[in-house]
Amino acid sequence: MGGPLFRDDAPEPERHSARPDRSAPQPSAAGGNGGRAKKSAGRNLRAAIGVGVGLGVVIIASLFIVKAVFVGVVAAAVVVGLWELTSRLAERKEIRAPLVPLAVGGAAMVVAGYVRGAEGAWVAMALTALAVLVWRMTEPPENYLRDVTAGVFAAFYVPFLATFVVMMLAAGDGPWRVFVFLLLTVISDTGAYAVGWRFGTHKLAPRISPGKTREGLVGAISFAMVAGALSMEFLIDDGHWWQGLLLGLAVAVSATLGDLGESMIKRDLGIKDMGKLLPGHGGIMDRLDSLLPTAPVVWLLLVVFVGSG
Incomplete structure (x- = not known):
């Protein structure tokens, strides 16, 4: 279902302006609401449930109707996940893990895991890591080691671990x-x-x-x-x-x-x-x-x- 519906992360504190809103009800000296703060899930549960149910329908339908479609769903999730991870690394840390070899190798890794099992997954993982090393050579050498290390980590963390899902499916x-x-x-x-x-x-x-x-x-x-x-x-x-x-x-x-x-x-x-x-x-x-x-x-x-x- 693309992951769990809920999580127990604490909500981020709300930002307030310097001038208080006097029209809003103020807590009493005892703390308001009987001195107990109202708990919040920290996320829009209605949206979370709706999206989760929708994803669940797609996943379960592909899982029990045509196995190949489910393999495609996993491969698509892997590619999007790699795009998110590499984008955040570039934005926040200026780490340029090469997305193209990761995406192509990640999708191939999922297919190889389904067709050839653990052996196919390991071979595809090794080839993906090699492709990351070579692809990054087309750019200046500064921070080469940092970027390829992040790329190999991304290849292991997302597509390689995902291959165990399709290996179960086989x-x-x-x-x-x-x-x-x-x-x-x-x-x-x-x-x-x-x-x-x-x-x-x-x-x-x-x-x-x-x-x-x-x-x-x-x-x-x-x-x-x-x-x-x-x-x-x-x-x-x-x-x-x-x-x-x-x-x-x-x-x-x-x-x-x-x-x-x-x-x-x-x-x-x-x-x-x-x-x-x-x-x-x-x-x-x-x-x-x-x-x-x-x-x-x-x-x-x-x-x-x-x-x-």
Whole structure:
């Protein structure tokens, strides 16, 4: 579904003019509203839900009707994600990671992963990295090492991790494996949002993502483990509920780490979102942050539990 519907990031503080608006109701000395501040999700939930549902319909339709169409959807998401990432690097850090070889190599990497599995993905990754090194030689040598390092990182972070999604799809029950992967990631993030918004008081990583709480992490793990047990029992061939508990735990941890990882990148760049393509969500990369690192984890555990298919 392009990523979870919600997240528990703290909203940015509103900017006020120097002159107060006296027409607006003022809080009492006790703090107003009974001394309790009204919690906010920090995003337009109506827009987020609408866009999320629309993306979900497109993803699920392509997933269960024609596998090749879903591979194309993944490749398109990879190309847009690379464009967002390289654009932000250029704008904020003046890092010129070459987009053309990354986009072509990234799309080829996704196709190779689907057709030839892990071997094809690794070969395409190596060729993409080589193309980045050569392409950057057409420009002045200043900051060459910095730019190609960022390019290789982008190739690994976006398209290579995305190849594990299409490698799941290549199995006989591939659509259901991908569906479980998407479902558990969404449920993990939704559990973190719901529990963290209602009960969260202890910060998980305040220097990275101030809105995330330990209570939210517990919610993510609990929701994902329950969903994982049900999914493995009823949706995956030869799956068992106890395997789903382990799968849900792994998804909650990897999705949280993925979210924190992109938060680190965005804080280093000094931005809130990677893009503005999806109302209520930000950019494509803001939806892929939890999915990308979770894909290899789910692929590996499913291979261990029920085989490669």
